[in-house]
Amino acid sequence: MTELKLTDVGKTYGGTVEVLKDINLDISTGELVVFVGPSGCGKSTLLRMIAGLERITAGALEIDGVLVNDIPPAQRGIAMVFQSYALYPHMTVYDNMAFALRIARKKDDEVRAAVTAAADKLQLSGLLDRLPKELSGGQRQRVAIGRSIVRDPKVYLFDEPLSNLDAALRVATRIEIAQLKEAMPDSTMIYVTHDQVEAMTLASRIVVLAGGGIAQVGAPLTLYERPENEFVAQFIGSPKMNLLPGRIVQTGQQTAVELDGGGRAVSDYPSNAAMQDSPVNIGVRPEDFVAAGEGAHIFSGEVNITEALGEVTLLYYTPVGGADPVIAKLQGIHPDMKHRRVALTADPSKVHVFRNGVSLLYPEGRNITVQPH
Amino acid sequence: MHPVLQGMITVVLGVGICIGYFYFSNQFLDKVLYPARGPNAGRNINRANMIRPWLFMGPAIFVLALYLVYPVLATLWFSLTDRDQGGAFVGLANYRQMAAEPKFLEAIRNNMLWLVVVPAMSTAFGLLAAQLTDRISWGNVAKSIIFMPMAISFVGASVIWKLIYDTRPAGADQIGVLNAIWTALGGAPQTWLTIEPWNNFLLMVVLIWIQTGFAMVILSAALRGIPEETVEAAIVDGANPFQIFFKIKVPQIMPTIVVVWTTITLVVLKVFDIVLAMTNGQWGTQVLANYMYDRMFRAFDWGVGSASAIVIMLLVTPILVWNVRNARREMR
Amino acid sequence: MDNIAGRKSGLTWAVHIAVVLLVILWLFPTAGLFVSSFRTGDQISGSGWWAAFSTQQRNEPAVRVGGDEVQQGGRFVLQGDLFPNRDMTIKAWGTSSRDVEAYEPGATADLGDGVTLTLDEGGTFTLAGPESFEGQRLPRVFATASSPPEFTLANYENVLFSGTAGAGVGQSFINTATVAIPSTVIPILIAAFAAYALAWMDFPGRALLVAAVVALLVVPLQLALIPLLQIHNVIGIGKTYMGTWAAHTAFGMPLAIYLLRNYMVGLPRDIIENARVDGATDFQIFVKIILPLSFPALASFAIFQFLWTWNDLLVALVFLGTDDERLVLTGRLVNLLGSRGGDWEILATSAFVSIAVPLAVFFAMQRYLVRGLLAGSVK
Structure with a gap:
C-alpha cells in the first residue's frame, strides 16, 4: 500500500530560484527511506515540504491517498525529529513529550499512558522530570525520538538526527534507530542524511538527490552494484569509483571497451551494435581492482602514494592530464609498490559502462549533472 | 478614584485586554473568517496566515503611528503655522524668528559643545574603565559602581552635583567639594554655575558621569570579544601594553566605539532635565531641548517651539539614516 | 594574560x-x-x-544662660545645661564675642559685682551672684565644642510623612510609582506580539517595518509633545494618569519591539518548527514557547522601561502636569531646587528617596540590564 506519494513535486523560491523539480516518488507503509545527496541538493527542503514546513510550489503530495499540499503540519499525520533535537528548553522531558498531545486536547490519562509507553520503549522512564539541559546528547536524541513516537504518526521524518553526536555515540544511536524501526515494522520513516554509511545501513530504499532531482532510487546494494549514472556511481562508495574514458570495440552480451589510457576492459553489461565505437566511461570501484600481473590489464601506471591500512592497501596513481587520480584498494599488505608501475584488472561483473553518463543497464536513465560548489 | 487603585486596575485591565484581543482575534480568524476545514481548508489556512501577522502587530502599529509618526508630521506642520493667526500657514517665519533670537543661537552653540565634549569624554572614560577593570580581580565591583549612575535620574544627578558645586560665603566652611578644594588651595569661594562659559562644562560633567558606565559596559563586552590570539601574537611580537591597547585592541572594537558614540550623541541631543534643574538655561547655559520646552510650555509659542523641535529632529536624522542602513544590511 | x-x-x-x-x-x-x-x-x-x-570642633552660636534661680548659702544660684539634648564636649568658652576662648572648661569666670560663672565640659553651667538675677540681663556664653559623628533619620521622617516640611515628597513617591508600573507592564505584551510577528512570520513589508522601528528608535520624543497633548485634550485624557501611561507605552514601544525581536530571531528555528509540527497555532507557539524562552529579553526591557519611566521628567511634566497632588518625584525635586535650594537636608533626602528605588532595581537586576544594553546597541 502506498503511504506517501509525490507527483511532479517542485520547489521554487521567490518565483525564480528552482531548487527541486519533477520529484516523483512512492513510499510504502513500513519502509525506511533515506534521502541522501551532497549539501545543497535539496534533500532537507524535500523533507520539510513533506512535513509542511515549506510550501510546495508545484506538483502534488498525498499521504494515505489524501492531497495534503495545503494541510498544516500537525494535521498531516507526520512527526519530525530535528537535527538539533529542538527540545523545548523550558519544559521537562515529560512535558516535551506531552506537548503535542496536550495541544490536541487529549485527556490527561491518555497523555500519561502514551508518554509512559514511549519512555519505556526508549529507556527514558527515569528521566521524565529532567530538563533538556540536564541530559546527555544521546538522551536528548532519544527524547526527540520519543516525542514523535508519542504522537503515533503515519510517517516519521528524521532530519540528519545523528549529525550533532560524536562518532561513538553516532554508531550506537544508529543501531538504536535500526532496532526501533524493527520494533515498529508498520511505521514509515523518511530519513535525511549526508552520511552514506547511515544511508547504507539504515535504509530499505535510498533516494539519491542531486541537481534538484532524483538521481536514483533503490535498495542500498542496488545503488552500490548497479548505479544508474556516473553521479550515483561516484557518490556511493568510498573511495569513489574510478571512471576511465574509452571506446566500445565489441558489443553483445558482453561489452568490450578500449581505453584511452591503453588498457582494455570487458564488462558483463550488454550493448547493442548501434553502440559500436561510441565513447563511454568505464567505472571500476577501487576495491574491485586486482593486480593484473603479466596478463591483459585495464589500467597501468606509476603508483604515486600508498596508504597501508592493514587489512587493505590503497594505491594512488599519478594523475594523467587533469583527471582524478586512479585509486585501487588491494587486499592485504603491499609494502613495495610505491613508485612502481602496477597494472590493474577487474572481473567483468564488476566493470560498469556509462554512455553519456548513464549506465548501459538503464536505457531509460537520465544523466545527472551537478554544479560544483 | 485613588490613582494608585486606578493604576492597579489599569495594569490588570491592560494585560487582560491585550491577551483577550490577541486570543479572540486569532480565534475569530481561524474559526469564523477562514475556518481550517471544509473544501477550502488549504486556501483558508494560507489566507489566515496572510492576515495573522497584522493581527499580531496591529496594536503596536496603531500606537507607533498615533504617538510617533503622526506627531512628527504634525510638529512639522505646526512649525510652519502661526497659532495666533488661527493656524495660518506662515512658511519659514517661525524659523526666521527663532534664528534671530540670541537664546536660540546660544542653545545651538552650547549644543554643539555638548555634542563634542560629552560623547568624547564618556567614551574615553568608558574605554579606560573597561580596559582597567577587565584586568583586576575586583573589576566587577568597580564596574558596578561606575555603572550605577545609569540608574539615577537626570534630576537626581543634578541635585547630587549641585551639592558639589555649592557655594558658602567666604570664611564659612565650604560644603561643596569644588569650593572646599578651591579655598584650600587659597582661592576665594566661587559660584561656579554662574561663570560663563565654564558652567557649561560643569553641566556636561553630570552627563559624562552618568554615561560613562554605559560606555564601559558595552566596550568591556567588545574588548572581551577580541580574539585572545591577536593579543598574544602582539605580545610575542614585542608590543608593550600601550601599543597592544591602541594598535591591536582599539582598532578591533572601532565599530562598537562608533555605536557607543552615536548612542550617547542621541542622549545629548535630548538633554533637558539637567539644564532645567541646575540653571534653567540661565548664565549662558541654554540648550535646544530646554529652549524648546521654554518656548512651548512657558511662552506657549507653538510655532517657534515646534521649529526648534524640528531642528533637534534634523540633528538626529543622520544617525537615524545610518542606523536604518545598518539594520537593513543585517537583515539580508 | x-x-x-x-x-x-x-x-x-x-x-x-x-x-x-x-x-x-x-x-x-x-x-x-x-x-x-x-x-x-x-x-x-x-x-x-x-x-x-570625624569629631568636629566648632564655635557654637552664643547661648544666653537661663533657668530658675535658687538661694544657696546666701547667694543666688542659677544652674542648667547649656546645650540640652546634645552630646558634645566643651573645649573652651568665653562670655564676650571678642574672646570666645577665654576659659577652660571647669574654670570660673568673674563677671564683676561678685557674679561668677562656671561651665564644665558637659555643658553644665553655674551662675552665682550676691543679688537676685530677677529682671537682669543674663550673660551670654560663647562655647567652642566638639561633637562626635551624629546621624539622624529625622529627615526621612520629615520628608516622607510630614505634610509641610517634606512638601509632599511622600505623595510624589506614590505618584511616580503610579506612573511607572503600568507604563512598564502594558508595553511589554503589545511589543512582544509585534516582535514575534516581525521575527518569525513571513509577510510582505516585514523588512520595511523593521527598518521603521529602528528609525522610530531615535526620534526625539520632544516632537511628539504638542500634537499628542492636543489629541489627549480632545479625547478627554489631557493631564491625567491615563494620558501619561499611554504616552510612556508608546515611547517605549520602539525599543521594546527592537530588543524583543532581536532576541526572538536568535531562538532556534527548529524549536518553533517542531512546535508547529506538534500542532501548535501561532498563538500557542507564542504563549507556550516564545514568551517563556524570551524571559531574559523581557526582563531587560522591563528594567529599561521602569528606570526610564521612574526617572522621567519631561513626559510627566507635559502629560501629567505640575499640579501639586499629581507631581512626580523628579518634578518635585526640580521645584524644591527652586524653592528650597538651600535646605540641603530636605533636598538631599528627597533626592535619595527618588533614586533609592531605581538603585535597588539596578543592583538587583544588573545582569539583565547589561544584557539588554548589549542586545540593544552592539551589533
Missing part, C-alpha cells in the same frame, strides 16, 4: 590604583548625597559631608 613570563608587576599596581581612583571619583558624588541625607540642616551647612565621620 597573568601567566605571561617576565611580566612586570609595577603596571598591575598602577592599574589597581587607577581603578581605585575611578571608583572613588564615581562614588563620591552619590555618597555625598547619601551621607547628607542623614545629617541635620545645621550639620550640613556647618561642614562638608566628608567631615561627618
Whole structure:
C-alpha cells in the first residue's frame, strides 16, 4: 500500500530560484527511506515540504491517498525529529513529550499512558522530570525520538538526527534507530542524511538527490552494484569509483571497451551494435581492482602514494592530464609498490559502462549533472 | 478614584485586554473568517496566515503611528503655522524668528559643545574603565559602581552635583567639594554655575558621569570579544601594553566605539532635565531641548517651539539614516 | 594574560590604583548625597559631608544662660545645661564675642559685682551672684565644642510623612510609582506580539517595518509633545494618569519591539518548527514557547522601561502636569531646587528617596540590564 506519494513535486523560491523539480516518488507503509545527496541538493527542503514546513510550489503530495499540499503540519499525520533535537528548553522531558498531545486536547490519562509507553520503549522512564539541559546528547536524541513516537504518526521524518553526536555515540544511536524501526515494522520513516554509511545501513530504499532531482532510487546494494549514472556511481562508495574514458570495440552480451589510457576492459553489461565505437566511461570501484600481473590489464601506471591500512592497501596513481587520480584498494599488505608501475584488472561483473553518463543497464536513465560548489 | 487603585486596575485591565484581543482575534480568524476545514481548508489556512501577522502587530502599529509618526508630521506642520493667526500657514517665519533670537543661537552653540565634549569624554572614560577593570580581580565591583549612575535620574544627578558645586560665603566652611578644594588651595569661594562659559562644562560633567558606565559596559563586552590570539601574537611580537591597547585592541572594537558614540550623541541631543534643574538655561547655559520646552510650555509659542523641535529632529536624522542602513544590511 | 613570563608587576599596581581612583571619583558624588541625607540642616551647612565621620570642633552660636534661680548659702544660684539634648564636649568658652576662648572648661569666670560663672565640659553651667538675677540681663556664653559623628533619620521622617516640611515628597513617591508600573507592564505584551510577528512570520513589508522601528528608535520624543497633548485634550485624557501611561507605552514601544525581536530571531528555528509540527497555532507557539524562552529579553526591557519611566521628567511634566497632588518625584525635586535650594537636608533626602528605588532595581537586576544594553546597541 502506498503511504506517501509525490507527483511532479517542485520547489521554487521567490518565483525564480528552482531548487527541486519533477520529484516523483512512492513510499510504502513500513519502509525506511533515506534521502541522501551532497549539501545543497535539496534533500532537507524535500523533507520539510513533506512535513509542511515549506510550501510546495508545484506538483502534488498525498499521504494515505489524501492531497495534503495545503494541510498544516500537525494535521498531516507526520512527526519530525530535528537535527538539533529542538527540545523545548523550558519544559521537562515529560512535558516535551506531552506537548503535542496536550495541544490536541487529549485527556490527561491518555497523555500519561502514551508518554509512559514511549519512555519505556526508549529507556527514558527515569528521566521524565529532567530538563533538556540536564541530559546527555544521546538522551536528548532519544527524547526527540520519543516525542514523535508519542504522537503515533503515519510517517516519521528524521532530519540528519545523528549529525550533532560524536562518532561513538553516532554508531550506537544508529543501531538504536535500526532496532526501533524493527520494533515498529508498520511505521514509515523518511530519513535525511549526508552520511552514506547511515544511508547504507539504515535504509530499505535510498533516494539519491542531486541537481534538484532524483538521481536514483533503490535498495542500498542496488545503488552500490548497479548505479544508474556516473553521479550515483561516484557518490556511493568510498573511495569513489574510478571512471576511465574509452571506446566500445565489441558489443553483445558482453561489452568490450578500449581505453584511452591503453588498457582494455570487458564488462558483463550488454550493448547493442548501434553502440559500436561510441565513447563511454568505464567505472571500476577501487576495491574491485586486482593486480593484473603479466596478463591483459585495464589500467597501468606509476603508483604515486600508498596508504597501508592493514587489512587493505590503497594505491594512488599519478594523475594523467587533469583527471582524478586512479585509486585501487588491494587486499592485504603491499609494502613495495610505491613508485612502481602496477597494472590493474577487474572481473567483468564488476566493470560498469556509462554512455553519456548513464549506465548501459538503464536505457531509460537520465544523466545527472551537478554544479560544483 | 485613588490613582494608585486606578493604576492597579489599569495594569490588570491592560494585560487582560491585550491577551483577550490577541486570543479572540486569532480565534475569530481561524474559526469564523477562514475556518481550517471544509473544501477550502488549504486556501483558508494560507489566507489566515496572510492576515495573522497584522493581527499580531496591529496594536503596536496603531500606537507607533498615533504617538510617533503622526506627531512628527504634525510638529512639522505646526512649525510652519502661526497659532495666533488661527493656524495660518506662515512658511519659514517661525524659523526666521527663532534664528534671530540670541537664546536660540546660544542653545545651538552650547549644543554643539555638548555634542563634542560629552560623547568624547564618556567614551574615553568608558574605554579606560573597561580596559582597567577587565584586568583586576575586583573589576566587577568597580564596574558596578561606575555603572550605577545609569540608574539615577537626570534630576537626581543634578541635585547630587549641585551639592558639589555649592557655594558658602567666604570664611564659612565650604560644603561643596569644588569650593572646599578651591579655598584650600587659597582661592576665594566661587559660584561656579554662574561663570560663563565654564558652567557649561560643569553641566556636561553630570552627563559624562552618568554615561560613562554605559560606555564601559558595552566596550568591556567588545574588548572581551577580541580574539585572545591577536593579543598574544602582539605580545610575542614585542608590543608593550600601550601599543597592544591602541594598535591591536582599539582598532578591533572601532565599530562598537562608533555605536557607543552615536548612542550617547542621541542622549545629548535630548538633554533637558539637567539644564532645567541646575540653571534653567540661565548664565549662558541654554540648550535646544530646554529652549524648546521654554518656548512651548512657558511662552506657549507653538510655532517657534515646534521649529526648534524640528531642528533637534534634523540633528538626529543622520544617525537615524545610518542606523536604518545598518539594520537593513543585517537583515539580508 | 597573568601567566605571561617576565611580566612586570609595577603596571598591575598602577592599574589597581587607577581603578581605585575611578571608583572613588564615581562614588563620591552619590555618597555625598547619601551621607547628607542623614545629617541635620545645621550639620550640613556647618561642614562638608566628608567631615561627618570625624569629631568636629566648632564655635557654637552664643547661648544666653537661663533657668530658675535658687538661694544657696546666701547667694543666688542659677544652674542648667547649656546645650540640652546634645552630646558634645566643651573645649573652651568665653562670655564676650571678642574672646570666645577665654576659659577652660571647669574654670570660673568673674563677671564683676561678685557674679561668677562656671561651665564644665558637659555643658553644665553655674551662675552665682550676691543679688537676685530677677529682671537682669543674663550673660551670654560663647562655647567652642566638639561633637562626635551624629546621624539622624529625622529627615526621612520629615520628608516622607510630614505634610509641610517634606512638601509632599511622600505623595510624589506614590505618584511616580503610579506612573511607572503600568507604563512598564502594558508595553511589554503589545511589543512582544509585534516582535514575534516581525521575527518569525513571513509577510510582505516585514523588512520595511523593521527598518521603521529602528528609525522610530531615535526620534526625539520632544516632537511628539504638542500634537499628542492636543489629541489627549480632545479625547478627554489631557493631564491625567491615563494620558501619561499611554504616552510612556508608546515611547517605549520602539525599543521594546527592537530588543524583543532581536532576541526572538536568535531562538532556534527548529524549536518553533517542531512546535508547529506538534500542532501548535501561532498563538500557542507564542504563549507556550516564545514568551517563556524570551524571559531574559523581557526582563531587560522591563528594567529599561521602569528606570526610564521612574526617572522621567519631561513626559510627566507635559502629560501629567505640575499640579501639586499629581507631581512626580523628579518634578518635585526640580521645584524644591527652586524653592528650597538651600535646605540641603530636605533636598538631599528627597533626592535619595527618588533614586533609592531605581538603585535597588539596578543592583538587583544588573545582569539583565547589561544584557539588554548589549542586545540593544552592539551589533
